[in-house]
Amino acid sequence: MQLVLFWIFAILMLAFGLGVVFLRNPVSSALSLVMSFVALAALFITLDAFFIGIIQILVYAGAVMVLFLFIIMLLDLRSEQTRRLNLAAWTGGGLVVAGFLGLLAKVIFTLPGFDFEKPPISRPEISDVAMVGWTLFHKFNLPFQIIGVLLLVATVGVVLLSKRELK
Amino acid sequence: MSPLLALILLPIAGAVFGLAGFPARKAAITAAALNLVACVALLASYQFDQGGFQFLSSCPALPSLGISFTLGADGLSLGMLLLSTVVTLAAVCVARAPQNNVHWFYASLLFISAGAIGAFASVDAFFFYMFHELALIPTFLLIGIWGSGDRQAAAWKITVYLAFGSFVLLIGLIGLYLSMPVGARSFDMRAIAEHAQMGTLFAHDTVHSFSIFGFEYLSITHAQVVYLLLFLGFGVLVSLFPFHTWAPQAYASAPAPAAMLHAGVLKKFGLYGIIRLVTPIFPPHIASPFNTLLLVLLLGNILYVGLVTISQRKLDLMLGYSSVMHMGYIFLGLVAWNQIGLNGAAFMLIAHGLSIAALFALSGELRERTGTLDFGELGGLAKVVPTFGLLFGFAAMASIGLPGFANFAGELMVFFGAFSAGVPSRDSFFNNFQIATVIAVWGVVISAVYMLRAYRRIFMGPLVDRWKSLAEIAPLPKLCVAGLILLLLVVGFCPQLLLNLISPALIRP
């Protein structure tokens, strides 16, 4: 059952991922990405990472992708005009992708003992939100603060980059 | 504080004063003259009966690597210092102030001088190396800005070449450093020599084998790598064949004082370095496999470059090539690996420095006057500028090793040294060294050919009309060149004067 679900979501995710790459219209691409993220969130949930799954939908599929769509609309981007088909780029890209996949395959298939089933969690009653939160605030407190600074910088940066010139 | 530091700082001070707005030429001449006086004073206060390095002062610079700023001088370095200061004074006096950037011009000259003096006064191999490089940029600027002919190409060539050579050398020095036992490593030349004597240098020599597809094409020990690197590095700096092509071009393009300083003093750095850091250190079993190679190369200098010199049609190029050629003799003395050859080589360092400086001074003067150094355009000048001709004749004769001049004694020792080299017993004759000596002696004929040919073309024969009103050499350059020649004659008549100074530093078992 889990396996079936896994495959469903995995195939959905990959298919929409391919959609991002191959759809001409930016809007389609963006929507495809949203779908892919949603499928990904589902996969997270199959891994018992509920908090991450929710965040994925809220932050990614929600906020981030809305931003993308908003910008695409704002800039009024049309579907990518077929300039000339860059054969070199496609062959080169294809080769790199094939190479990377090959290496990945080698890595994964040489790993011993990775085909074991999911081990049961010892204390399923503890909510993973609590655990993530605890880890975040206790163990990873310093990085968390740094992330704060990072968000501040991003805010300032966006302001700086978007100021309009008053004529 | 060692008085040697003053010797290094004086030219720099002269340069700084010049740059700061004082009359550049006067500042330069004053600094150079003071430096010469200081050097002579040092020589006078050197304790000959004691020998060894004196005027020592040391200040740790990089203790973790055994590097300290150590100054000191023994007889050999004093000889080189004397050469440097003498040639510097001559060069600065001979120099004609250019129209633009006079202060930079003199500052560059003084920096070259400071670099050379610093190198010769350093006991620490690291600083010895560093000081030499100090002169690289002034040379670049001097040739590039105030040179003549194809100055840009020449400046690029000499700079990039020397940079390459000196980094090869640097690697060699590091290799030498690393072949000392851990914990006792040092860049101090005395320490290196001591290690060599006690056998702790190259104590754990490792063999590196290089193979390609299983075929081992090179098997070489660490010591041999270091030896080759040092020889190659120093060789490039000294224009060992076939790495010589930078020299003639650069000297031909350089303004006369720069050529004097570089060919006369700075280029001796490499040979001095070999005397200090290669000959006393490497045991024959490491060095001897390369003897044949080195002999072939230095014969390339003597024979092949000699022929190239003959084919030159311009005085400046010819002098440049001739200085390359003479390096071959000095190398021969060094490779001979024995007392006589070593002394001969060291002796020639100084003699050649003086004579080539005199020649470049004269050729520079000539170029200033005539605007050309082409043999085809000159002729019969002795008629109008007899003193010029006389001085040039003296300098030319010195350079071809006429007895009575210092060069002769040097060449003689080199030949004797080389002839007796590599002979285990007097019974086995005609090994590589002797064959090389035979060929090298032929070089004496070759150098006579090009020098006399040049003299014949420039000063003899019917006077070309263009030069009927050529002015005689000015008093100051005349005095300088005459001084150089006088030194050559004094040392040539009594070589023992110089040998007493340098030979205690050149003892070989």
Add this chain to the structure above:
Amino acid sequence: MNAATVPWIILFTPLIAAVVILFFGKYSKPFSAGVAIGAALICGFLSWWLFGQPDATVANSFSWLSLPGGFTIPIGVTVDHLSKVMLVVVNTIAPIVFIYSLGYMAHEEGYWRYFAGLSLFLFSMLGIVLADNFLMMFIFWELVGVSSYILIGHYYSKDSAADASKQAFLVNRIGDFGFMLGILTFWGLTGSVVFSEIFQKIPALETHGLYLAIACVLIFCGTVGKSAQLPLHVWLPNSMEGPTPVSSLLHAATMVAAGVYMLARFFPVLEHVPDARLVIAWVGGITCLAAGLMATQQNDIKRILAYSTISQLGYMVLGVGVAETWDVPMFHLFTHAFFKCLLFLCAGSVIVSMHHEQDIWKMGALKNKMPFTFLCTIAGTLALTGFGFGSFGFSGFYSKDLIILWALAKSPFLGWIAVLTAGLTAFYMFRLLIVVFLSIPRSEEAKKAHESPLIMVIPLILLALPAIGAGWPFIEHIFFKTTEPTDVPHIVHFALLAMFLGGAGLAWALYARAVKDPVFIPLFANRLYIDYLYTWIVKVFHDGLAWLAGWADRWIVDLFVAQIPSKLTWACGYVMRFLQIGNIQAYAFFFGAGVVGLIYLLIAR
């Protein structure tokens, strides 16, 4: 003043004179001449004084250059019979020629240069004479070369003089090349360069026969260069471009004889090396014949004498090769110095009165206008041709015949060559005498010629006396202890007389009335084409090789060690730059490719 210091005084007086003249000579002509002549006279007196002293072999040297390892080059004088004789010869002739120069050079420029050069020459020559070791000899050997260079090039504005001086120096250097190698070889064999030490060790080296022979032949190269033996003789005739007194002193009487002197000095070694002496004898014999042949067809008065000098030097070298002691060649050197010097000075006298015309075919019938010169020339000619019979003759008669006798004794072939050359000598010398002084005047100058000033004539007379009598046995025995070979047939004396008469008669027959040369033998007139051959060799091989090397340096060596590496590097950089194509996609692709490559290196290898 004692026998130990006098040689040093003799040696250095001329040097001091030269330096003084160099610095102050240009201000006053008489001063230059005075200093030089004074120095030469001092040398002359001291030499004679020294000659009168008994032989004493005291070590009289100091170390010129010595190294801690035991390598020492001394500078020292050796005062033995040989050097005393040579001192006398040199220091007798030199003042005479110096004085003669006063007249000859009276109107020339570069007076101080000339006298400084002469003094330098005298210094160098005396150094050779007094040297007690090979290296000292080599040093002065080179110095005479350079003084010869200066003096030949006295008229440096003339192309021919400039070329001649250069050639003289270079050819001598070629000889010195061998000389130096010889010194090195001897040093290698014996560990010393000092004559006396070498002589001591030579007997022990008999086993190294080949090396010893090679060493001797290499040393002999020095002689070949300096004494103008075949094949390095070409410079001597050309050196006649110098002022005539120079030709007389350097290139006839003394300097060129230094080679023979050196062989004599070296004789104790040569005695042990018959192979080397054979080589020496042959070179001498061939030289004397070839130079004699060449002399027959020269038209320049000085050149005739020059070839004659070469020929006579050939005799001397032959003498070294065949005689039992060094006295034989030295005896000829002794007599030759006087009469050849005399002949040159006579020629100089003629040349001056002919306003520097040197072609004998422009002269003629000068005997009445220049009587003293004529008589002196006759004396010189008879001395040179060895006129005499039985037990009386001119100086050359004694010395040259002695060499011929020894040659016949050792090798009949060489002996007969020498005899034949004697006939040639008579022929070309009488040709000169007849054409110049007898027959008819052939130019205006010849008609108007007059005797030279007294200052030139007196030296002629001073030299004529020894030219006539220096060979007389009682004089000879003061200087030399010659012996004659025992088993030589007496017929040779008649043959020699016949040769003299034949040569002289033939010359009379051919030239007594000739307006221009009735004989033309291109082979001899062109000096056996050797000069052309050398020119060609130098041009094609040496210069060609040099040109090739120059070309190679520029286009091959420089190409490989500088141009190609630098250009190639630059080009590589230039091409690599194009990877930086500016396109993000391309960058991403390169990035990806880099990732794949790096990971591949890490995990797949």
Add this chain to the structure above:
Amino acid sequence: MTPTLAHYLIVSGVLFTIGLAGVMLRRNIIIIFMCLELMLNAANLSLVAFSRYNLSMEGMPNYNGQVLVFFIITVAAAEVAVGLAIIVALFRARQTTHVEDLDRMKF
């Protein structure tokens, strides 16, 4: 029958590769940017899978990995904000979002 760790790793690897392909092949900067997000998310998937399968000693998922995912998502969001601001600025100046138009600087 449940999916194994290898399943997740393969899927995430493929997703990562798809993202990489998109970066290399698409010409619109915004889409390239989206593809970059894909890559980050692929990494997230792997992280979560690892954390779920390699339990810590207490038998709980390795939350360190999940925290990293949290950080990645945050950073990605910030990055998107800044990135889109830059892209908008570019579009305002150049009226294009095509990478091929960005070749003022090269070599």
Add this chain to the structure above:
Amino acid sequence: MTAFLLSPEFRVVFLGIFLLMLDSFTSANKRYIAWAGIIGLVVLFGFSFLPGLPEGVFPAGFYLSDPTAIFFKRYMLLATILTIALALDYSRVYEEFIPAGRPGAGLGEFYILPIFACAGLMWLVSAADFIMIFVSLELVTMCFYVLVASMRKNLLSLEAGVKYLILGALSTGFLVYGITWVIGLTGQTSLEGIRGVLPIVPQGYQVALMFGLGLVLVALGFKVAAVPFQFWVPDVYQGAPTPVTAYLSVASKAAGFVVLMRVIEPFLIVPGLEQKIVSVLTVLAALTLIYGNLAALPQINFKRLLAYSSIAHAGYLLVGVASVGADASGPAVGFYLGGYLLMTFLAFLVLVHVGRVTGGDDISDFNGLGRRSPVLALGLLIAMLSLAGLPFTVGFLGKFLIFEAAMQSHQYLLVVLGAVTVACGFYYYLKVVRAMYWQPVVADAPDIAVPAFTKLLIALLSAAIIIFGIYPQPLLAMLR
């Protein structure tokens, strides 16, 4: 907690926030903000020499306070000070290219963002945990995205911003994916933990571990501009505002090297891995040396030349990293970076002034600088000589130490390559010297006036280059 918050990084962040407020809530002249930033950073720089915080106040395994970290914290502070100083001189040019409602708007951020970047960099050099590394690296990168693209009216700046954004994000992707694998396989996020676990990690995991580490190396290679991940460098350097370029090429690169050395260190204890890592680093170093030096030869744009030179220096530094076998390799790299800071900033300082007057940054814009402004020319001369590696400059000693380490660990190939490429370096650095001193001045080019503060900076930097080039001990002592 107070001690924690008063760690050097937080002080810097507080300074930044304070300045931000100053910028927003007062209408002070923006120059004062810059000055306040400089003074604040100088004070903090001074603080760094005071006795440090007690160990143990930081979460174990996250934050290192070893000498290297302390040295590089000072390094980052200094780099930031210099950047802001440079920005001050650059402000006139910058102002032209930012759309602003009132004069000086946007300048404040231009001065303040480097301070936040500085905090990130300081965290980065102390980071001992992959998550920490990731987060602080992103903080730095974020600042740079903004700074590079901030001259929005300058198309080159925008283009550079986009290029940096895309490629930077790409490298982040690889970094994250690599970290995923490393964390996933070892279960540890801290380097300390990984070091502890590695010996017991099954043999079969090694390939996957190398895969992960390789991807991390890729991302760090991107930061330090190692070939083949250097493609962004020339374009971004050329397009970015000059102070940012300087900052990027010094601070970001230095941090990259620190992290690189920290990250590979735990893996070196496994013999099989060590050999592979070293050989990969060797390949990277060789490629970087060759590419950086050779491609610099034909450059005519000075900024681009400096970009290639920065790649070349990354090559020498990688030689040092690849010589990890030698105990001196860490200090050598540190010293090299220290020298690199001095000479790079000196070069950029001169560039800012020359660019301000000539309006261009081609090498030909430096023609006759020796005449137009002897001070600038002398400064640039020293910078170039030091970059080229001429003795008596800190650049030479850096190369010397690197070569020494390399020889010690028998990296002969790299050493020889280094010597050859140094010769190339002489060529292109001296091209600038040639322009300054050989080439004639363009007709009626005015002399360049240099503010006193800049003169002081040039003098200080030049003096430091020479003094540390002769007496490097103080720097080296800090590193050991």
